[in-house]
Amino acid sequence: MTILFPHLPKTAGQTLVKNIKMYKSVGDDFYHLAPNGRIRDNLNKQLELNSSYNGFVIFGHNVDEGLLLKVSDPNVSLHTSLRSPLDRVISSYNMKVKAFPELGDDSKLEKYVSKRHSFICKWYCALFPSFISNPFDSCVDQAIYILEHFSDIYFQENIDIDYERFMNQIGGSFDASVSRNRAGSSYKQVAHSEEFSSFKPLLNNDYILYDYFKGEKHAKRNEFPEILSYHKWYDSIFNVLQQVKGVLNKEALNPYKKIDIDRFIGTIKESTQDDLILSSIISEDEPFFKNEFLLSIDDLDSIDSMNIFDIFKYIPFNKIKSTIAKSPLSKIVLDASKSESNESFLDVESDAWLDVCSRHPLVALKKSRIYEKSGDFIEAEKQLLKLCKLAPHQERSFISLAKFYKKHGDNEDSFRKCVDKILDLDPDNKWANKNIR
Numbered sequence: 017m018t019i020l021f022p023h024l025p026k027t028a029g030q031t032l033v034k035n036i037k038m039y040k041s042v043g044d045d046f047y048h049l050a051p052n053g054r055i056r057d058n059l060n061k062q063l064e065l066n067s068s069y070n071g072f073v074i075f076g077h078n079v080d081e082g083l084l085l086k087v088s089d090p091n092v093s094l095h096t097s098l099r100s101p102l103d104r105v106i107s108s109y110n111m112k113v114k115a116f117p118e119l120g121d122d123s124k125l126e127k128y129v130s131k132r133h134s135f136i137c138k139w140y141c142a143l144f145p146s147f148i149s150n151p152f153d154s155c156v157d158q159a160i161y162i163l164e165h166f167s168d169i170y171f172q173e174n175i176d177i178d179y180e181r182f183m184n185q186i187g188g189s190f191d192a193s194v195s196r197n198r199a200g201s202s203y204k205q206v207a208h209s210e211e212f213s214s215f216k217p218l219l220n221n222d223y224i225l226y227d228y229f230k231g232e233k234h235a236k237r238n239e240f241p242e243i244l245s246y247h248k249w250y251d252s253i254f255n256v257l258q259q260v261k262g263v264l265n266k267e268a269l270n271p272y273k274k275i276d277i278d279r280f281i282g283t284i285k286e287s288t289q290d291d292l293i294l295s296s297i298i299s300e301d302e303p304f305f306k307n308e309f310l311l312s313i314d315d316l317d318s319i320d321s322m323n324i325f326d327i328f329k330y331i332p333f334n335k336i337k338s339t340i341a342k343s344p345l346s347k348i349v350l351d352a353s354k355s356e357s358n359e360s361f362l363d364v365e366s367d368a369w370l371d372v373c374s375r376h377p378l379v380a381l382k383k384s385r386i387y388e389k390s391g392d393f394i395e396a397e398k399q400l401l402k403l404c405k406l407a408p409h410q411e412r413s414f415i416s417l418a419k420f421y422k423k424h425g426d427n428e429d430s431f432r433k434c435v436d437k438i439l440d441l442d443p444d445n446k447w448a449n450k451n452i453r
Contacts, residue, residue, distance in 0.1 A: 039188035049076035
């Protein structure tokens, strides 16, 4: 059985990883997908998932529904962990005080907690948007529905018992002593949850989610959606590559930094074909674009084409050379790069290109504007509804739809639903509060 474990931050992840490593081999049957694209346990090994792998564990903050497309094991199961919301937020706050001591007072803590409204719920909605049946459901209802697809849910409050249950599934046992408690030694603990119980109402939705599963009302749904979203961990690679480019431009003369950068880029270049494309964008590898670019595109299958927008939006047209287009996908990319009115793939509006990228939220937004401009308001609305489905955790998705309803027609009920949803995601949203009717 293969286990995907999206790990909610601040739920004893370091301790669990150390336990897993005692029974699983990194790069063989255990992968740790860290946030922000940081290298953890060799990035290229993390992403080289193929049919030869069976019975492994993928763990981390970047585990999302897109990985279900990469895993061939029919017995794949989803696992996750939860923690009392206020304890979790204050633990996060205490950790940040180590870096930002000025946060350490009650008023700053209250602001910090209030900004985490529905944070846990939104986190799961961001990772598993295709699991959501109705984007206008409340954030907590969506998160509950998502987690009901999970095989098991663990609680940090029951760490010894619950994580022992998880470790038993992979043929091991749990030892909490392998990782020391950073809260007591690595930084000053400036706040304790019992001192700030008055902040709990700010986390009502997260408590509803937590109490629902703590109360063992878990109704497992065995079947996953047939259509799944693009892979979120691609975004992490892009972010890191952009950071590397910035460092290269500003600090290349620093020999120590240069060594780290070279090693980092080398790791990415050894990864899968689409990451080779990305690393070439950063290093401006002209021979690659001239001789190998479209041939590498031919190696991308239909699953990866859902990520094509993120892969190519950073590539300027002047990098693309007219090489042999062997597959329909590479031909579409080549034709798009010949656009006379645009400078990058981000601006292309051809039907073929947008259809290839149709599972990307930004493409749905782009298509809605094209339809709106041509006067086809029915299709424009459909694309905006699709946008809300693809990115149900983003209030700006519903702001775009609400503005459409406000501009075209008298659909007051639909406008109201959008405003309510925006406030559900962000109670302090200025646009929604200004437009409450």
